[in-house]
Amino acid sequence: MEDxxxxxxxxxxxxxxxxxxxxxxxxxxxxxxxTSPIMTAALGRLLTAGxxxxxxxxxxxxxxxxxxxxxxxxxxxxxxxxxxxxxKGYCINPKVMLPPNSKGKLDVGGALGxxxxxxxKDLGLKEPYVGQTMLVTSEIxxxxxxxxxxxxxxPSSVGLGVLMNKDNTVKQAGGFxxxxxxxxxxxxxxxxxxxxxxxxxxxxxxEEGKSPEEILEYILEGFDVEFTEKTETRxxxxxxxxxxxxxxxxxxxxxxxEMIAEGKEIEVNCQFCGKHYYYSVEELKEIEKIRK
Numbered sequence: 011m012e013d014x015x016x017x018x019x020x021x022x023x024x025x026x027x028x029x030x031x032x033x034x035x036x037x038x039x040x041x042x043x044x045t046s047p048i049m050t051a052a053l054g055r056l057l058t059a060g061x062x063x064x065x066x067x068x069x070x071x072x073x074x075x076x077x078x079x080x081x082x083x084x085x086x087x088x089x090x091x092x093x094x095x096x097x098k099g100y101c102i103n104p105k106v107m108l109p110p111n112s113k114g115k116l117d118v119g120g121a122l123g124x125x126x127x128x129x130x131k132d133l134g135l136k137e138p139y140v141g142q143t144m145l146v147t148s149e150i151x152x153x154x155x156x157x158x159x160x161x162x163x164x165p166s167s168v169g170l171g172v173l174m175n176k177d178n179t180v181k182q183a184g185g186f187x188x189x190x191x192x193x194x195x196x197x198x199x200x201x202x203x204x205x206x207x208x209x210x211x212x213x214x215x216x217e218e219g220k221s222p223e224e225i226l227e228y229i230l231e232g233f234d235v236e237f238t239e240k241t242e243t244r245x246x247x248x249x250x251x252x253x254x255x256x257x258x259x260x261x262x263x264x265x266x267x268e269m270i271a272e273g274k275e276i277e278v279n280c281q282f283c284g285k286h287y288y289y290s291v292e293e294l295k296e297i298e299k300i301r302k
Contacts, residue, residue, distance in 0.1 A: 017239040018238060021194065021233045025189065027189070039245055048121045053100070058170050106121045108120050165189065185212050188230075190202070202230075205229055257278075
């Protein structure tokens with residue numbers, strides 16, 4: 011099945027909702043960064059959130075960045091997404107290994123530890139919007155729920171999940187975001203809260219074979235659900251040798267001359283997708299000519 015995000019409204023547009031299936035995205039990220047199971051789960055959750063929050067953006071050129079800076083062994087994660095379903099991300103330490111948590115699950119919270127979640131929205135304005143909140147559980151879904159309430163004043167419920175196979179490949183991945191609009195009445199809020207109590211985990215719903223549409227219908231049972239958009243989503247990195255060459259333009263004269271004098275090919279790596287790019291001495295000389 012392709013990865014995709016669905017968007018819906020319910021309760022006469024007093025609720026807006028998103029759900030996604032992201033198994034391929036999480037598995038692509040695992041392969042690109044050779045992540046441990048814990049970090050596959052952590053990065054997969056944040057990528058899923060990025061895919062859904064990217065779908066919230068309206069402009070063709072809008073870009074969303076989610077950054078977690080933390081004190082645990084993970085050190086931090088970064089995800090970027092656009093409004094066209096493209097998402098990419100990386101973690102600083104992809105090899106974290108910890109015992110299961112008290113529930114017998116992958117200890118993402120322990121890997122991250124205390125820290126901050128930063129959301130950056132580049133909407134083509136002079137300055138990007140930046141919101142930051144403290145991590146409350148470091149399990150990512152609860153931290154995003156807190157972010158929406160504290161930074162955007164939008165009561166929300168976020169669910170994210172990544173389930174691993176025994177061979178450490180990704181078996182299931184997905185999530186949902188449910189948000190209440192400003193004029194939602196107490197009856198709507200109460201019914202939604204009761205519905206959310208039924209949800210044990212996102213991966214359990216996916217394991218039952220539920221699609222993103224069916225997940226939203228389950229969570230929004232009793233409401234009139236209207237699906238308004240379906241967007242394919244994918245792990246996509248727009249890096250290229252040409253783009254990295256432009257980055258080399260910014261090096262100082264001394265650094266460029268030293269690299270050329272060494273007479274060796276240099277290697278540049280993309281943090282987001284793990285691709286390697288190589289520049290010969292002749293190519294470095296050409297870059298030096300261009301920047302003069």
